[in-house]
Amino acid sequence: MKRRSVVVAVAGTVPLSGCSLSRRESGNIQVANLTGQEVWNEISVESEGGVFSSPETVYRTRTRQPPTPSYRSTLTDVAPPGEYEVTVTFESTGVEDQSVSRTTPWSPTGEKSESLIVELEPDFDVNFLTQ
Numbered sequence: 001m002k003r004r005s006v007v008v009a010v011a012g013t014v015p016l017s018g019c020s021l022s023r024r025e026s027g028n029i030q031v032a033n034l035t036g037q038e039v040w041n042e043i044s045v046e047s048e049g050g051v052f053s054s055p056e057t058v059y060r061t062r063t064r065q066p067p068t069p070s071y072r073s074t075l076t077d078v079a080p081p082g083e084y085e086v087t088v089t090f091e092s093t094g095v096e097d098q099s100v101s102r103t104t105p106w107s108p109t110g111e112k113s114e115s116l117i118v119e120l121e122p123d124f125d126v127n128f129l130t131q
Helices: 001-018
Strands: 027-033 039-047 059-067 073-079 082-090 099-106 115-120 126-130
Touching: 027 039, 039 073, 039 115, 059 073, 082 115, 082 126, 099 115, 099 126
Parallel strands: 027 115
Antiparallel strands: 027 073, 039 059, 039 082, 082 099, 115 126
16 A cells, blocks of 8 residues: 555656746847947846836946957846847947947847847947847
């Protein structure tokens, strides 16, 4: 009798041990400064809100961004899965006053290593890509 109850208990727990709740990852933002000069970089991520909620800033940063011709700097765990508006502003720190501000929608889905890539071109044009 005891043997049967032990077998039933083990048989009931083994299938459940292989199950796991899938962990949803927060999205990352990667920034490439291809201008050849240091710039100020401000990034703001706002939720779109909904029927019962208003938009909310979930991430904001302002940093100096050195030229990154061969790599991208990465901001990790910026926003959980959802719908967002991302505003990026770049301002030159040199003699020439150049600035650009662009906004794009972003919908991270929770996939591992998912990123919004922001590229600042030498002519201060901004490109948005996803990975």
